[in-house]
Amino acid sequence: RKEVEQDPGPFNVPEGATVAFNCTYSNSASQSFFWYRQDCRKEPKLLMSVYSSGNEDGRFTAQLNRASQYISLLIRDSKLSDSATYLCAVTRGSSGDKLTFGTGTRLAVRP
C-alpha cells in the first residue's frame, strides 16, 4: 500500500462548481499535512497547511480526519485558473523527516 494515495482524476468541472479531493495516508504517526499545487510540470507550490481544526483560505478549505487517516481539500466557486494538479503531502514531523507526496489529482475547470 502506498504511503499517500490520491485519486488521479481528472476532475472536469464547470466554472463556479464546488469540488472536493481526498487524500489518504497509511502511517498513523504522520503529524504534518499539506496541499501543494503543481501547474504543467512546474515546481509544486504550497497551497495550504492542514490543521486538526481545519483551515480556510478564501475559496479553499482543508480538513484533517485523523481517525480515518485522510485529508481533504474543498474548492468553492471554481475558476479557470484553478486548473492544475493538487498534491497532498505528509510528514511524520520529526526532525529531519521528509515530505511524502501523493501522485496528485488533476483538476480541469471548463468555461
Next chain:
Amino acid sequence: NAGVMQNPRHLVRRRGQEARLRCSPMKGHSHVYWYRQLPEEGLKFMVYLQKENIIDESGMPKERFSAEFPKEGPSILRIQQVVRGDSAAYFCASSPGRGSEKLFFGSGTQLSVL
C-alpha cells in the same frame, strides 16, 4: 529575496554521460531536499542534505547517483552513466531548519537522456 535556484533548466545527455544538477537554496536556508518526478508520476523523495552532511538518502538509487551540499556553493545531484530511465524532472527544495515544514521548491531541471 531570491527563491530556490536550480540550473540548468533543461539538460540533454547521451546514454553513458554524466549529469550534474545544481541547487542553491533560499537565503537563510541550510537544508536541501531533492525529489524526482517521472512522467505521469508523483514526486519521489531522493535525498535530504544539510551543509556538509547527508541526513537521509533512503530514496537514492544504490548506484550511479550521488549528492552533496558543500560548505560553500550549491548542492549538487550527480548522475553517472545516465540511462534513458533517468529522464525526469528533478526538483530541489529548501527549508530553514530541520523537518520539512513548508518546503520551497526550485523550478526544476528537466533531464532528457537520448
